[in-house]
Amino acid sequence: MSDTTLLVFRGDSIKTGTEQPFQVPVQEGMVVLDAIHWIQAHAATDLACRWNCKAAKCGSCSAEINGRPRLMCKTRLDEFAGEPIHVWPMRAFPLIKDLVTDVxxxxxxxxxxxxxxxxxxxxxxxxxxxxxxxxxxxxxxxxxxxxxxxxxxxxxxxxxxxxxxxxxxxxxxxxxxxxxxxxxxxxxxxxxxxxxxxxxxxxxxxxxxxxxxxxxxxxxxxxxxxxxxxxxxxxxxxxxxxxxxxxx
Amino acid sequence: MSDATQTYTHDVLIIGAGGAGLRAAIEAAAGGASVGVVCKSLLGKAHTVMAEGGIAAALGNVDPQDNWQVHFQDTMRGGALINNWRMAELHATESPDRVYELETWGAIFDRTPDGRILQRPFGAHTYRRLCHVGDRTGLEMIRTLQDRVVALRIAVYMEVTLTRLLKDGDRIAGATGYNRQTGDFVTFRSKAVVLASGGWGRIYKVTSNSWEGTGDGVAMGFEAGAEVLDPEMVQFHPTGMVWPPGVKGLLVTEAVRGEGGYLFNSEHKRFMLDYEPEKKELASRDKVARAIYKEVQAGRGSPHGGAFLDVIHLGSDRIKKKLPSMYDQFLSLADVDITREAMEVYPTIHYAMGGLRVEPDTGATTVRGLYAAGEVAAGLHGANRLGGNSLSDLLVFGRRAGAAAAQFVKSVSLGALDPASVADEQRLLLGSLEGAGSENPYLLQQELQAAMQEGAGIARTDAGLRTCLQTILALKRRADNVHVAGSRLYNPGWHTARDLRFMLVISEAIVRGAIERRESRGAHWRTDFPNADPNFGKLNLIALKDGDAMRITTRPVPEMPDELADLFNGEVRQKSA
Amino acid sequence: MAWWIEPALTVVSYVGFFAYATWSVFSGTYVFADPYVSPFFSTWIGFGTFKLPVIGLLVPFLAVIPLGLRVTCYYYRKEYYRAFFRDPTACARGEGVRGRYTGETRFPLVLWNLHRYALLLTIVVTVFLGVDVVRAFIYHGHFFVGLGSVVMLVNVILLSGYTFSCHSLRHLAGGGLDCYSCVKAGKARHRLADALNRLNPRHGWFAWVSMFSVGLTDIYVRLVMAGFHEPRWIA
The missing domain is CATH 1.10.1060.10 (Alpha-helical ferredoxin)
Structure with missing residues (x-):
């Protein structure tokens, strides 16, 4: 089991917020949302993100992953081959906090x-x-x-x-x-x-x-x-x- | 965030915006009531959206022999006859109208060649009965209801969690909680409350449920003095994904078997032929789940500890047309092309048959002014729910609860607000932020999930259940010692700290009920009491708040009238006999 | 692949094609090597009693029609708004142009709403080109197959693919209806719209290959004119 680095946007304003690095242990088949959950449980309990079904059926966990708008539950970590993964909130809507925007x-x-x-x-x-x-x-x-x-x-x-x-x-x-x-x-x-x-x-x-x-x-x-x-x-x-x- | 509490007033407050909540809102608004709908997520994200296979209604479009009597019998037999017969009767007779009604609001189901609603076979339904749209029926339903609620200009409060019901004496006066986005406290004053808050699958480790399934509604109802019926009855869906680990428990719709999928063990034997020679893969969920469990226990499991579910023989076109999201789900999450390879599946927690005890015709609980509909209510499904019966449950009983609430509020005035109760709840909420605790809410939740999976899972024993109960009681004490970082601004750790308490209440009810029911019936399988006991077959279990403790009592299963009992050819007792 | 490669290739190809087509049409040469004719010209015009003067007048006019189809085409619009106007440059990559954005609501872009007329005229042109292909298989009154005949046939197939996968055609054929079974000949229109709908996802692919095939066919006919000895299978 290896580690990967997630650089997650933290803050309640897009201007003052910054990326915060997290080392996350990787299991086979893990998706970005799993990594975010691991961070919540082990490193930052107040990291804000929306999610519901974790099966690409509800459309809650939208974010921008390495600059591309995607569902976190459908984006696999192995796609990035160990490179750092930047996770940002959607940019077209006002930010509430971290990965959550006001839609x-x-x-x-x-x-x-x-x-x-x-x-x-x-x-x-x-x-x-x-x-x-x-x-x-x-x-x-x-x-x-x-x-x-x-x-x-x-x-x-x-x-x-x-x-x-x-x-x-x-x-x-x-x-x-x-x-x-x-x-x-x-x-x-x-x-x-x-x-x-x-x-x-x-x-x-x-x-x-x-x-x-x-x-x-x-x-x-x-x-x-x-x-x-x-x-x-x-x-x-x-x-x-x-x-x-x-x-x- | 501000320290002031925002207060809203409606005639009818509806907690939950899934199928039952939205249907109740539509009906209550039609009845002339001012309606407020509160949901924890954004509108349209409720658990109903995940329903895949279809909605059961005896339309007889594909099999003209089908009618409500057959649907009624299938539901009662599937529930091992501890269902509430009146609910099953209402459900079977009214489902067709509720489905047709959805089409008048813009829904479109798959069609028969002559332009009527197409129906597919499903587990333990005698005839082809499930109206569906590919494998995204729940999405079609929630979007239709959502659009209807928007068109009727019903007030919806998104991302608000209500954590305590407020009472004025013995009747409901509203509810209080917090806004998830801002962390502000909110209080709703209302003459009636409809709980439509769904189930509690999240208390298990391997589940098909979203984070929302934390049992808030049933726990709030219990705290307010309502009776919880048959809490031990928790459904394992036979087919959840097992690999990769990140998606373990994710649902593989029963429509896969409905469309003709086969289950194989590692010896490539279609084992359901032995367990259920008649209905095979389409036996009821409890039976198929147990069969897969036994195959794996006997060492005939797949490489990752499940069974093989195979649809290759259906052909690529049919798979992509009728099971498109399953195809996509396996391809993108597990690198499995289901048109060429078999899926690996294992039972996953799916649904709670138990819940608040309600009056069949109105959804009224034992607390005045408090109604419940959908998964949070109990009675219709007995010891095991049939696939497709929950979507029709939401519509039939959501409508009835909404109508009854709207009728009720005509004759009463607003109850007095109890400031002490509101302040008490806010103190409890702030405890995890301001207290000096040291426990991590996520890790406690994971401990609970592991304990429930281990002790109150698919195969239960007295010893395992008692160990699980001790863990729950210990976790209850540790939950007072939770601490979370950050502010109230969209803080999931803070939210989880409160959710945990709900989860502990319903977990305790499940385990206490399971200890008491010393028999195997439906989804409740006691390996130390492997057979059904006719005496327990006459009883529903009730969990009730008794001071600060929980008490389990029993109620007799309501006896059905002769004309319905006659349908079973002597399998059920005649009232007159 | 870096995000800028696609827009860069698009700019180079479009500019190159436009420059070449303009040069070819106005070069003063009637690109014709019996029985072949360049797709920028047509044997229908100028045969019989008329000849070169009329061709000289009409060819630029005719060549403008397919160009108009491409300029107003939904696929090309995407490509050139991105590549030329950087509006947007690429998805979620920001804008190349500042200032007030009005989309396609103002002159001249609002004219692109007339795409369907460019389409209808192009269908006429495509018929002309089709007849040219038939003539490319007839040499001195006999059935004939040379490499040029095949080149012209492939070109017209690709051009037809581009024309018939057009979004406007799908709309006119039946996509504009709300309910097929509620109108006369609804079943036929549904079948037609459905067939065009199946072709539509390849519209972009046809746009690219047909653009190259038109230019290459013109070059091929010029080669034959210049004395290239092409393979001829049935002469």
């Missing part, structure tokens, strides 16, 4: 999205064809780890949280828009409040998604196409004028 903004954004709205007289139980729902399953795989929000440069570097909902909520809206029983059209929301035009499809969200959701290709771009059809396509505009306004 409340995401929940506020979520509440702005028009919820699932079926027809009031839709017969229950629903009949839905597999062909109609299979696209939506991908979006519903999201575990809300917020790594996509963290890596999105619109939110992270430009801090345009007022202008853009971020990739997670593009995924949620895609799941609602493509739901065969939903009756609401959220194209106007996407164009204005959600700010889909702010995304310049540089795909970092898709790169970091632990659930392998093709966020940009399958959620954001199809929604951009819907917005293009509604707001930018001149022939579609003429069509709507001539044949009535059936928005997208």
């Amino acid at each position: 409340a903004w995401n929940y506020l954004v979520n509440a702005e999205i028009t919820p699932f709205t079926p027809k009031t007289d839709e017969p229950v139980p629903y009949r839905m064809a597999a062909d109609d729902v299979e696209r939506v399953f991908e979006f519903r795989r999201c575990i809300e780890c917020f790594l996509c929000q963290d890596v999105c440069h619109v939110l992270r570097d430009h801090d345009q949280k007022a202008a853009y909902y971020g990739p997670r909520y593009m995924v949620r809206i895609a799941g609602l828009e493509m739901h065969p029983k939903d009756t609401v059209n959220r194209t106007a929301l996407l164009h204005r409040e959600a700010g889909i035009g702010m995304c310049n499809i540089t795909k970092c969200c898709q790169d970091v998604c632990p659930e392998h959701i093709r966020i940009t290709d399958n959620a954001i771009i199809p929604l951009k196409e819907r917005v293009a059809g509604r707001y930018y396509d001149p022939i579609a505009w003429v069509g709507r004028k001539l044949f009535g306004s059936k928005a997208d």
Whole structure:
């Protein structure tokens, strides 16, 4: 059994906080979260981190490991071949302490999205064809780890949280828009409040998604196409004028 | 952080934001009550999210012969007939509506070719009954309920731990605790409290449960005077991961066997053919877990001390479609490609059948104004829970508890706040930070987990249980001597110091109950009393607070009415007989 | 691999391709070596009574269409925003550009919303190129196979792969629908959208290889014009 060094961010302000080194004994198959737990039990009982399931199902243990946004429970120590491992909190959100950030903004954004709205007289139980729902399953795989929000440069570097909902909520809206029983059209929301035009499809969200959701290709771009059809396509505009306004 | 205590007021306070808590919140809000939901984690991270295989409801979409009577019998038989029959009846009759209701809130299950909800087979369910979405059914359920709660603008207090129920005389008046983020103290005043705080798998070393499963709710209810029913009944899920060590105990969903997986021993023998020739791998969980345990004890285990679980014959496409997160989990955490290699599995702590005793129709506990639903409540599952019955349990009884609480608060006013009780709790909380103790809360927790694994595990004896009880009582004294560094600002060591006390309460109840139940029944396997005892089959055990001590008493198992008893062809006593 | 290698390669390749294509189109040479024609040109135009003058006018116009597809392409956008504008440079690596960020909401980037028109015009161009490939297998009225025929065939397959894996096409074909079983011909549209959806993950790969294959095909035809004796299997 060998040791490895973890350099863990400690502090309650990103400016004054520093990396603190810890020597952690390594067992086969250990992940970064195991190492953090070892540190909590043996070296720093007050080291703050979020975690729940330790099985990549809840999306709680998001952090930046050697500069890359990842789930700590899914990042194995043997990947780093004994090199020191830097563990930092997500940088796109305000720091609370150590590895824990304040992600409340995401929940506020979520509440702005028009919820699932079926027809009031839709017969229950629903009949839905597999062909109609299979696209939506991908979006519903999201575990809300917020790594996509963290890596999105619109939110992270430009801090345009007022202008853009971020990739997670593009995924949620895609799941609602493509739901065969939903009756609401959220194209106007996407164009204005959600700010889909702010995304310049540089795909970092898709790169970091632990659930392998093709966020940009399958959620954001199809929604951009819907917005293009509604707001930018001149022939579609003429069509709507001539044949009535059936928005997208 | 500040020394002032923040106070919030709601008609109904719901503790826990898993399936039961959220469903109760939706129903209580529909009943016109002002509702506050408190959860220890962020919204949407509750343990429900980890449920994989599916939700049991007799829709009969795949097997039209299925109906609620069959589901009822499966549940009662699976629970070795010490279940509360009325809960099992309500559960079987109402589950279908609760599942359909989820789809009206935006959930989507896997489909049959004609567009209805697809159902898969599962252990000890007579027919294909589990509605599912691949192997992430719990995620679908929690997200649907979460979205519904958000749409209804129900107040949710995230990362708040409530540590003591407040009473006004014999009735509930609220609860108090702390904000995990800031360390601030918080108090909720309410006319009713619904406990939906889940289970206590974290008291064992090898568990499929998250850190949250520390038994807060059952311990708080116990401290407030509620009865704890059948605490000794703890479920071992037959298939947890065994290797590598970091993931030991991580759940391997029963859907693996539901989809057709086989269990083999080291001699490549499908041993379930011998233990359960009829149901084989899909026998109830207690039976499969024991079979794996016995194979390993007999020296026929896998290299890391488990059994082999093999799905290779299903083919790569089917595995990736129906078991995608299992495929990913083994590949990324254990370097095992389950389309080419067998998994190694061994029983892992999974679920608590025991919990607070409740009225079947309302979820009311024995304390006025205190309700319980989901894993923290007891009665439905008896001595062993069937896979898929817990998700439907959450919905059926979450809804009933929410409705009953909303009804109850219409006729009562807010109870008086007991400042002494709040101050007492805050003193207790601050003890670990300000006291001169020397014990490390994490290490005490690990000692408890090791003791429970050893003494109150899958195979139990009187001697082992008594040793375990002594360890628990010693740890209880040492828990007063815990010290943690740092401030109250997001301090997990400080949180663990309090959690530890909850864990010790429920551990003691489990062990005391297990000592008293001198028979083997369902998940409770006493190697010194290897057979079921018909006398114990008529009894539920009760753990009750008696001064500062814990007392174990019994209650007769409620007898079912004739029309239900008739379903069992004489296996159960007729009331009239 | 260091994080900067990919953007650096992207810059070099894009600049190189753009420079070469511009030079080829405006070089004044009609890149044609019977029965082959460069993909920057087309035999459809200028055959019969017209000839060079019309080609000279139309070719730059036609060549602009596929270029427009690439400039407005969702895949290329990712690549050049990262590599040229460093916005972002790489994931979680910070920005190369300071100042107010407006994404694709302002002129000129807002025009990229018209990607679908570049696509539709490119499909027309691709048909032209397809006919050129058929002609590359016919020499003096006989079936013919030379290395150039194969080169042109491979090129048009890669170009079609790029065109048909386009996100806008998937949207127009059926991706824009919320419920297939609720509309006319829904089953067919689902099948089509589904097939395009399966092609879509390779869009970036097709973008790269088709860019090189276009340039290389042009170079190949120029080689034949310059007297290169190519292998011919059926002549």
